[in-house]
Amino acid sequence: MRMLALHLGVLAVLAAAQFLLPAYHHTNAARIMVLAVYAIGYNIAFGYTGLLSLGHALFFAAGMYATGLLVDRGGEPWLALLAGLVAGGAVAGAVGLLALRTAGPAFMIVTLMFAQAFHLAILYWGGFTGGDEGFTLSGAARRLGPLDLADPTTRYFVALALVSVAMLGTLALVRSRLGRVLVAVRENEERTRMLGYDTFRAKLLALMLSGLASGAAGSTYGLMFGYVGGSFAAIQYSILPLIWVLMGGAGTVLGPLLGTALMFYLIDLSSSVTTASQAVVGAALIGLILFAPRGILGTLRERGLRGLP
Amino acid sequence: MSLLEARGLICHFGGVKAIDGVDFDLEPGEVHALIGSNGAGKSTLVGLLSGRIPVQAGSIRFDGRDITRLPAHARVACGIAYAFQITSVFPRLSVFDNVALAVQRTGARDLRAGTMAALDRVGLAALADRLAGALSYGHQRLLEIAMGLALAPRLLILDEPTQGLAAAEIDSFKALVRSLPATILLIEHNMEVVMDLAGRITVLGNGRVLARGTPAEIRANPVVQAAYLGGRDADA
Ligand SMILES: Nc1ncnc2c1ncn2[C@@H]1O[C@H](COP(=O)(O)OP(=O)(O)OP(=O)(O)O)[C@@H](O)[C@H]1O
Ligand SMILES: [Mg+2]
Numbered sequence: 265m266r267m268l269a270l271h272l273g274v275l276a277v278l279a280a281a282q283f284l285l286p287a288y289h290h291t292n293a294a295r296i297m298v299l300a301v302y303a304i305g306y307n308i309a310f311g312y313t314g315l316l317s318l319g320h321a322l323f324f325a326a327g328m329y330a331t332g333l334l335v336d337r338g339g340e341p342w343l344a345l346l347a348g349l350v351a352g353g354a355v356a357g358a359v360g361l362l363a364l365r366t367a368g369p370a371f372m373i374v375t376l377m378f379a380q381a382f383h384l385a386i387l388y389w390g391g392f393t394g395g396d397e398g399f400t401l402s403g404a405a406r407r408l409g410p411l412d413l414a415d416p417t418t419r420y421f422v423a424l425a426l427v428s429v430a431m432l433g434t435l436a437l438v439r440s441r442l443g444r445v446l447v448a449v450r451e452n453e454e455r456t457r458m459l460g461y462d463t464f465r466a467k468l469l470a471l472m473l474s475g476l477a478s479g480a481a482g483s484t485y486g487l488m489f490g491y492v493g494g495s496f497a498a499i500q501y502s503i504l505p506l507i508w509v510l511m512g513g514a515g516t517v518l519g520p521l522l523g524t525a526l527m528f529y530l531i532d533l534s535s536s537v538t539t540a541s542q543a544v545v546g547a548a549l550i551g552l553i554l555f556a557p558r559g560i561l562g563t564l565r566e567r568g569l570r571g572l573p
Numbered sequence: 574m575s576l577l578e579a580r581g582l583i584c585h586f587g588g589v590k591a592i593d594g595v596d597f598d599l600e601p602g603e604v605h606a607l608i609g610s611n612g613a614g615k616s617t618l619v620g621l622l623s624g625r626i627p628v629q630a631g632s633i634r635f636d637g638r639d640i641t642r643l644p645a646h647a648r649v650a651c652g653i654a655y656a657f658q659i660t661s662v663f664p665r666l667s668v669f670d671n672v673a674l675a676v677q678r679t680g681a682r683d684l685r686a687g688t689m690a691a692l693d694r695v696g697l698a699a700l701a702d703r704l705a706g707a708l709s710y711g712h713q714r715l716l717e718i719a720m721g722l723a724l725a726p727r728l729l730i731l732d733e734p735t736q737g738l739a740a741a742e743i744d745s746f747k748a749l750v751r752s753l754p755a756t757i758l759l760i761e762h763n764m765e766v767v768m769d770l771a772g773r774i775t776v777l778g779n780g781r782v783l784a785r786g787t788p789a790e791i792r793a794n795p796v797v798q799a800a801y802l803g804g805r806d807a808d809a
Contacts, residue, residue: 441677441684448674451663458625458657460649460678460724 267573271435274518275428282420290416292532296525297423298485299508303520304430305352305477306505311514312438313470314450316368318502319375320478322359322382325497327352327479329386329393332492335405342408345483352479353472360471364464367453376499383497398493406487413488426484427521430477435517437473438573446470447515478505511552513561517573522560574637576601576728576756577622582631584617584780591617593780595631599728604750604757606767609777615760616658618777619730622758623655624648636727649678652727656720656734658760660713664706668697671705671716675723691723694749710737718746722753730758735766768792 281293302324309315331348335341363374386393406413413419437443448456449463449470457463486492495501504527505520512523527545534544556563565572577599584592591614599605607615620626622633624645632641635651643651654675662671669688676687692698695715700708705716714737721729735743743766750757750770761767767774767788774791776783784790784797791797 444670444674444677447666447670448663451665452661454625455657455661455663456674457644457646458623458649458655459675459720460646460654462644462646 267571268435271431271517274521275424275431278424278427279421282417282424287416290420292528294416294419294423294488295485296528297427297521298481298488299504299528300427300521300524301430301484302478302481303505303508303512303524304427304434305474305481307474307509307514307516307520308434308437308446308477309471309474310506311509311516311519312443312450313446313467315364315467315471315474316372316506317363317375317471317474318372318499318506319359319363319377319379320474320505321497321499321501322375322379323352323356323475323478324482324485324501325382325386326355326475327482328486328492328496329482330479331483332399332401332486333393335401335487336399336492341405341487345408345487348483348486349476349480352482353476356475356478357468357472359475360468364467364471376502379497379502380499383494383499386494386497393494394492396494398491398495401486401490401492406490408487414490419488422484423488426480430480431517431521433477435573438517442466442469450515507549510559511549513559513563513565516559516561516565519559519561526560575599575634576636578634579622580632582618582621582633583629584614584621584626585629590780592621595777595780595782597622597775597782599756599758600773602754602756603772604759604770606771606774607758607760607777608762608764608767608774609783613777614780615777616732617780619655619732619758619760623653623730625655649724649726653730654721654724654726654728655730656717656732658732658736660710660717662705662708662713662716662720664704666705667701668692668703668705668708668716669701672719672723675720679723679725688723691719694722694752695719696745711739711742714738715742715746718749722755726755728758729753729755730760732760733762734759735761735763 306320309317327348330351331344334344334347359375359378363371366374387395403414411418411422413422445461445466449466453463508523508527509520511526512519530545530548531541535541558566561572575598579597582592582595595618609615617626621628624643628641632639635653640648640651672691673684673688676691677684681687689698692701695718697712697715697719705713708716714734718731718734735746738746747766747769759770771788773786774788775785776791776797784794
C-alpha cells in the first residue's frame with residue numbers, strides 16, 4: 265500500500281511539474297517520459313527476467329515505423345498507434361522464439377544481429393522507409409482524435425499518461441504470480457523449471473511484454489515529435505535503455521524513469537558546458553559501477569529499503 | 574499397479590557409466606530408499622526420473638503414462654517433485670516467495686494460506702519474511718523440502734535431505750515424512766534414517782542395482798554388506 269502511494273506520488277509530482285517548470289523543460293520532460301516507457305519495457309526483460317538483450321532498438325523502431333509508415337500514408341492515427349504496439353510485441357515474440365534458444369552472451373549476440381539486420385533493412389529499402397534521413401509526420405498525422413500531439417501541453421499529458429500506465433503496469437506485474445516466476449527465472453532458471461514452470465514460455469512472455477512497451481514508446485515518440493528515422497533502429501538505441509536501467513536500478517519499478525531522467529539531463533547539462541559530454545557520461549557510468557553497482561534505487565534497496573518493488 | 578516403472582535406463586557421461594541398465598519400480602504410497610556409495614549413480618538416477626537429465630536409453634512410465642520424453646516442468650505437473658541435493662533455494666528471495674512459487678504452481682487460490690501451511694510443516698513459518706540466503710544451512714535444507722512438498726506431489730524425491738541437519742531436526746524430519754500422503758523416494762546416507770523410514774531399499778553401485786528388498790533383507794544381504802554397509806560409507 266505504501267509502495268503504491270509512493271508511485272502515485274511520483275506521478276502526481278510529474279503532473280504538477282507541468283505547471284511549475286519553465287516551458288523549456290516541457291518538451292524535455294515529455295521526451296524523458298516516453299523514453300522512460302522504453303526503459304520500463306527493457307527493465308521487464310533485463311531487470312526482472314534477467315534477459316540481457318542488445319537488440320531492443322528493433323522493438324522500439326518496429327513500433328515507430330509501423331505507426332509512422334501507416335499515418336504517413338493517411339492511416340487513422342489511433343489504429344496506427346495500436347499497430348505500433350502490436351508490432352513491438354509481435355516482433356519481440358518472433359525474435360524470442362529463436363533467440364531464447366540461447367542464453368547469456370549468445371543471447372546478446374543473437375538479439376544484436378536481429379536488430380542490426382532490421383537497421384540495415386531500413387537503410388536498404390530507403391525508398392519505402394525514408395532510409396537514414398527518415399521522414400517527418402504532418403500535423404494531421406499526429407492528431408489522436410481530439411489530442412493534438414504537436415501541442416506541448418497535450419504532448420506532456422499524453423506522455424504522462426503513457427508512463428503512468430507503464431509504471432503501474434510493472435508494479436502490478438512484479439506483484440503478480442507471473443512476476444514472481446519471472447524473478448525466479450532470473451535468479452535460477454534450472455530451479456524454476458524443477459518447480460514445474462516452462463521457463464522458455466515465461467521468458468518469451470516477458471520478452472513480448474517488454475517488446476510491447478518498447479513498441480508503444482517508439483510509436484508515441486514518432487507521433488509526438490513528428491519524426492521517424494533510421495537512427496532509432498541503430499545499436500545506440502539498444503544500448504541506451506540498458507544504461508538508463510542500470511543507472512536507475514535494474515529490477516526496480518521507478519529505476520527506469522529515474523535513470524532516463526538523470527542521463528538525459530546529464531547529457532543536456534554537460535553539453536552546455538563542454539563538447540565532451542560523452543566523457544561526462546562515461547565518468548558517471550564508471551562512478552555508478554564503482555559505488556552503486558545495482559543502480560541508484562537497487563543500491564537503496566540493498567541499504568534498507570527492502571520493500572521497494 | 575506400480576506408480577512408477579523405469580526399464581533399462583542408461584545414462585553415460587563420456588566414459589562414466591553413471592547409470593548402466595537400471596530397472597526401477599515404485600509402489601503407490603511406499604517410502605523407498607535409494608542407497609549406495611558416493612558416485613554410485615543415485616543423483617543421476619533420480620535426475621532421469623525427474624527429467625533434469627535426458628534419458629539416453631530405456632523408458633519411464635508414471636501412473637501408466639509414458640513420460641520418457643516429457644520435459645522436467647511437465648513431469649512436475651504430472652506430480653513428480655524433486656528436492657535438490659545441493660541446496661538450491663532462491664537466496665535473494667524471501668522464504669515466503671520460495672515456497673509461494675511452488676504453491677502457485679499447483680493453482681492454489683489462497684497463496685498465503687497454502688504457503689504458510691507448507692512452511693509450518695517444516696517449522697519455518699516464523700522465518701517467512703527472511704531472505705532465504707540468510708537462513709542457516711539446516712534451515713535451507715528444510716526450506717528445500719518445504720518447496721518440494723508445497724507442490725503437493727504424488728511422488729516426492731528427496732536427495733539427501735538430512736545432510737547437515739541436527740539430531741533434533743532429523744527426528745522432526747522423520748515425523749514429517751511419515752505424515753506425508755505422497756510416495757517418497759529418498760536418497761540417504763544416514764542408515765538409521767533409512768532403516769527407520771523405508772519400506773523397501775534399492776542399493777546402487779557403479780550405475781547398477783546391487784540389491785533390492787526390505788530393510789531386514791538388505792541388512793542381511795552379503796553382497797550389500799561387502800559393497801556398502803560394511804565399507805567406507807558405514808560412517809553415515
Ligand atoms: N554432469 C556430469 N558429467 C559428468 N559426470 C557426471 C555428471 N554427473 C555425474 N557424473 C558422474 O556420474 C557418477 C554418478 O554420479 P551421481 O551424482 O549420480 O552419484 P551419487 O550416487 O549421487 O553420489 P553422491 O552420494 O556423492 O551424491 C559419478 O562418477 C559422477 O562423477
Ligand atoms: Mg548425489
